[in-house]
Amino acid sequence: MSSLSISGVHHLNCGTFLTPLVGPLVSHVLLCETSDGLVLVDSGLGLRDIESPRRRLGAPAMMLGPALRAEETAVNQVEGLGYSRSDVRHIVVTHLDYDHIGGATDFPDAVVHTTCTELQTARAQRTLSERFRYRQSHLTALTNVQTYDEMTEQVLGFELAYPIDGVENMWLVPLPGHSEGHSGVALQVDGRGWLFHAGDAFFHHTTVHQSAPWSLRRGAVRAVETILADDIAAVRENHSRLRQLAHKTDRVSVFCSHDATMFEEMRSAAASMRRRC
């Protein structure tokens, strides 16, 4: 299979959550344009999740206040940009929680890329929290999956990174902690440098950028992050590594899935880049 280099990136919010105390959270999805089709990084919630949220996402997810807007789904935004759903060839996911994999069911022709560990953990569902976060309806729809546990490279100072089959300059970078097989996604974009989508490795921009005074909202976000973590010590270690990455060089933009401030910054930067071209 030939590899596709990334010529442009759109930043999409594919699922707003109006979580009590925490405020609005987004589901930050990348839509990458290549010379031969599209690549999604994460997929947010899907159309069927919006139609039957309690059955598809489960009761615990409803406590996080999903806004359930069909217009936010990746498939509707892809089609709104003038593409068809079959143009999406690959979906590279940071992990398989419902708010990251739900939208993949709207792209049955795409190959889903994840780590071996994440797929095995999601399928095994050994604990109650794993039964809440990984939804059977999402997992059974994954018929075209590429998993990774070897062929590693070194990327951005990370010793272990999996180059994505069929996509040039994109890697899964294991960052276990939020879930057992959780990864960041590093990508190099023509004319825009490096992007590092950290998924749920952190939840609030002050984790990697300059500290802000303590606020109720920031404390609530940290509490949610702790409750959702598989291994909170590993999460803290990831925070430190990502802080270093964000400060080491201005060539890399580091951002996470759910922070609305970071999402707006990245979306504006991409829009102004497109206007200049």
Ligand SMILES: [Zn+2]
């Ligand atoms: Zn998430």
